[in-house]
Structures are given as structure tokens and as C-alpha cells.
Amino acid sequence: MKIAAAGGGTGGHLYPALAVLESIVKIKDIDVVYFCVARGLENKIIPLEHPEYKRVVVDIMGLKRPIINPVNIKRLLKIAKIKSMISSETKECDFGFLTGGYVSFPVGKALLSQHKPIFIQEQNIVPGLTNKVLSKNARKIFVGFEETVRYFPRSVRKNVIVTGNPIRIKENDEWNEAKDFVLVMGGSKGSEFLNSIMEQIYSIDHETTFVHITGDSNWTKRLSKFKNVLAYDYIYSMASVWRRARLVIARAGALTVSEMLYFGVPGVLIPWEGSAGRHQVKNAMYLEKTGRAVVLRQKDCNRDNLLAALKKAQRLQRQEEKKDNPATQIAKIILEEIL
Ligand SMILES: CC(=O)N[C@H]1[C@@H](OP(=O)(O)OP(=O)(O)OC[C@H]2O[C@@H](n3ccc(=O)[nH]c3=O)[C@H](O)[C@@H]2O)O[C@H](CO)[C@@H](O)[C@@H]1O
Incomplete structure (x- = not known):
């Protein structure tokens, strides 16, 4: 059997896909065909970590927001052009697993036109456009958060399963350069804003x-x-x-937030306000509501406010790592549906 997989551009789409694919392959020997965006992180990570996957490089770009934009006409025409290339690759596949991002759209459409089942996974509280459109014909829709269900059209809600986001734990994952530290990360691409505000903190905190x-x-x-x-x-x-890690200071990408919950690390979240539908703000607010983070909006984030937020977050306890990885549950459901 062969699975067509897509989801990338950033780590937030790629790693949940890898976590589920690795769990599927552990249970059943299935070949993977991964559709990668030419400039996406997946095009770098997959050859390194999964040279056995067939990699299909798709040269497209996401739609500009707001959607009504003349540039988007050109981008949509490009998607139409590569349609036949994608279709000839999906012809070889039996089903699809898609984690969103614009590359998932033409792959999902190609599979559906060949009457093959697709499964989708949404990481954010507010679903992305691709997943919302594909959800209408998806066999199952796996979501990271309970709140996400209501954002899908009523007619598809019966197919939505709340599993939590799949967490990628690589085999031989053995980084050990430090312990009991504050982790600072701006998602898979880093954040210029976090880099520069933290430089101000480092110039006065020489202890942590x-x-x-x-x-x-x-x-x-x-x-x-x-x-x-x-x-x-x-x-x-x-x-x-x-x-x-003891604490984290981060942007509020869905996977950062989910990894905080899974590994039990509390912290300060400064959501990226430019995210589509401001989904990072919603991700961050969710974590604050569960008592696992202090949220600081970027407009209020100066050195002193960040130090105060960090102090507040230090009162939150580290928790035990969770035992059940949603990746395994998703893999089992997909295989039950397919086999
Ligand atoms: C700028 C942007 O478009 N961000 C979006 C992107 O997240 P983006 O990829 O930026 O961030 P996320 O926090 O969701 O995920 C980052 C992932 O990369 C991993 N990682 C990060 C740094 C590193 O050095 N190594 C590494 O492996 C993290 O462990 C995590 O698994 O997709 C997410 C999920 O749809 C969205 O919520 C974000 O809004």
C-alpha cells in the first residue's frame, strides 16, 4: 500500500505529519509519497530523516491574505498547471494524510477526484482554509483542541475526532547540552522579535x-x-x-503549545499577531486558560513586562510528560478505516 502525505512549509505542519506517518509505518509496512513545497522545511528534513520516502517536489506558493489580491490569480493558475503532475503521483497511492498548508490542497483534491479517502489533521484552534475546504470530503478530521470542532461546517462535525496534536519524538533523540534552562523559541523559523527582545534580557540577566x-x-x-x-x-x-527545559518563552504556534502540554513545560507566550485568523492568539489564550502559560501581547512586550511575565510563569509547576501520544491513536484509526 501507498500513502500520499502532505503538510509543510513550516514545522507546525510537517512534524505532526511525520509523527503520524512514523506511527502508521510501525504498525503496517506502507510506502510514503510525500508532497513537499520546494522552499518548505520538509524538503530539507525528509531527505535527512526519511530518505526512504518518495519525495515529490511541488513548486507553488500560498495565497496572499486578504484573499482578494491580484497576485493570487497567478498563484492559482500555477496550482492548476501542476495539477496533472500531482494527479499522476496520487494515482499510485491508496489514501491520503494531509496536515494543511497550501500544498495539501491540490494533493487532497487529486485524491478525491480519484475517489480515494483522505484524512486530515488540524493543529490550530482556528482551522486553516485548506483544511476547512477539504473537510467536506474527508473521511476523518483529527483536531488538536476541543474548541476547534465548532469552526468546521455542521455537516462534517460527525467526522471530527478530538485527539490532541501528534507529537513527534524522533528515534535517537538525544540532545544533552544543558538542563534546567529557559528555552526560547520562535516556532520553526525563529522570530526576529523574540531574538531582539531577549537580547535586552540577556544584557541584564547573567544567572539564568x-x-x-x-x-x-x-x-x-x-x-x-x-x-x-x-x-x-x-x-x-x-x-x-x-x-x-524548566520553562519556555515562545511564539504560540500550535505545535509549540501542544509540546508544552505534552512535555509539561510551562512558560510565557507572545503570540504572532499576523497569523491567519489570529490563530496564535487563540492558541495562546487556550494555554493561559488551562493555567499552563502567561500570555503577553506583542504590543505590551518590552523588557520589563517580559521579565515580570517570566517571574509569574516561574510559579507554574513543571508537570510529568504525558503517556499517550495522539500520533498513535490517529495512526490506529486511519488503519482501521483503510484495512
Ligand atoms: C509563522 C507561522 O506560519 N507559524 C505557524 C506554523 O508554525 P511554526 O512551524 O512556526 O511553529 P509551531 O510552534 O507550530 O511548530 C514548530 C515545530 O518545529 C519544531 N522545531 C522548532 C524549532 C527547532 O529548532 N526545531 C524544531 O524541531 C518544534 O518542536 C515544533 O514541533 O504552523 C503552526 C501549525 O499550523 C501555526 O500554529 C503557526 O502559526
Whole structure:
């Protein structure tokens, strides 16, 4: 059997897909065909970590927001052009697992036109456009949060299953450069805003150990001059990092938020206000409501307010790592449906 998988551009779409695919393959020997965005993170990570997957590179770009934009006509025409290439690849596949992002749209459409079942997974509290459209014909829709269900059309809600977001735990994930530190991360691409506000904190806090993922080699060099800061462009073994962290200061991408809950690490969230439908704000608010984070809006985020938020977050206890990974549950449901 063969599965057509897509979801990428950023880690927030890619890692949940990998977590589920790895769980599926553990149970049943299925070949994976992964549709990658040419400039997406998946096009870099998959050859490194899953050279056995067939990689199909799709050269498209996401639609600009707001949707009514002349640039989008050109982008939609491009999607139409590569339709036949995608269809000839999905012809070989038996079903699809899609985690959103614009590449999932043409792949989902191609599978549906060939009458093949698709399964989708939504990470954010507010679903993305691709998942909302594809949900109408999806066999099952897996969501990270209970609140997400009401954002799907009434007619498809019976197919929505609340599982929590799949957590990617890589085999041989063994980062051990530090322990009991404050992790700083701006999602899978880093955040210029977090990098620069944290530089102000580092210039006065010389005691706390920080592990800071910058997403940018210039920032890594610049922040490495502080003795108590371990700066990285990117880390490939995040499970071990989470297991060793005491607190986190981060953007509120769905996977950051879900990993905080899964690994039991509390922290300060400064949501990226530009996210579609302001979904990061909703992700962050959810975590604050559950008592696992202090939320600081970017407009209020200066050095002193961030220090105060950090102090407040220090009162939140670290919790035990969760035992059940939603990735396993999703894999089992898909296989029950397919086999
Ligand atoms: C800028 C942007 O478009 N962000 C979106 C993107 O998140 P984005 O990928 O930026 O961030 P997320 O927090 O959702 O996920 C990041 C993922 O990358 C991993 N990681 C991160 C840094 C690193 O060095 N190594 C590493 O493996 C994290 O452990 C996590 O699994 O998709 C998410 C899920 O749809 C959305 O909620 C975000 O709003």
C-alpha cells in the first residue's frame, strides 16, 4: 500500500505529519509519497530523516491574505498547471494524510477526484482554509483542541475526532547540552522579535541558563557572546530539549503549545499577531486558560513586562510528560478505516 502525505512549509505542519506517518509505518509496512513545497522545511528534513520516502517536489506558493489580491490569480493558475503532475503521483497511492498548508490542497483534491479517502489533521484552534475546504470530503478530521470542532461546517462535525496534536519524538533523540534552562523559541523559523527582545534580557540577566533557537545564523553568533546563553540556528532533537527545559518563552504556534502540554513545560507566550485568523492568539489564550502559560501581547512586550511575565510563569509547576501520544491513536484509526 501507498500513502500520499502532505503538510509543510513550516514545522507546525510537517512534524505532526511525520509523527503520524512514523506511527502508521510501525504498525503496517506502507510506502510514503510525500508532497513537499520546494522552499518548505520538509524538503530539507525528509531527505535527512526519511530518505526512504518518495519525495515529490511541488513548486507553488500560498495565497496572499486578504484573499482578494491580484497576485493570487497567478498563484492559482500555477496550482492548476501542476495539477496533472500531482494527479499522476496520487494515482499510485491508496489514501491520503494531509496536515494543511497550501500544498495539501491540490494533493487532497487529486485524491478525491480519484475517489480515494483522505484524512486530515488540524493543529490550530482556528482551522486553516485548506483544511476547512477539504473537510467536506474527508473521511476523518483529527483536531488538536476541543474548541476547534465548532469552526468546521455542521455537516462534517460527525467526522471530527478530538485527539490532541501528534507529537513527534524522533528515534535517537538525544540532545544533552544543558538542563534546567529557559528555552526560547520562535516556532520553526525563529522570530526576529523574540531574538531582539531577549537580547535586552540577556544584557541584564547573567544567572539564568537560556537555550535560544534563533532561526538565523547571524542572531546565533550575536547571542552566543552571552555566557549564559546557548544559541542555535535550529535543533533537530526537540523532544530531549523539552525534557530538559524548566520553562519556555515562545511564539504560540500550535505545535509549540501542544509540546508544552505534552512535555509539561510551562512558560510565557507572545503570540504572532499576523497569523491567519489570529490563530496564535487563540492558541495562546487556550494555554493561559488551562493555567499552563502567561500570555503577553506583542504590543505590551518590552523588557520589563517580559521579565515580570517570566517571574509569574516561574510559579507554574513543571508537570510529568504525558503517556499517550495522539500520533498513535490517529495512526490506529486511519488503519482501521483503510484495512
Ligand atoms: C509563522 C507561522 O506560519 N507559524 C505557524 C506554523 O508554525 P511554526 O512551524 O512556526 O511553529 P509551531 O510552534 O507550530 O511548530 C514548530 C515545530 O518545529 C519544531 N522545531 C522548532 C524549532 C527547532 O529548532 N526545531 C524544531 O524541531 C518544534 O518542536 C515544533 O514541533 O504552523 C503552526 C501549525 O499550523 C501555526 O500554529 C503557526 O502559526
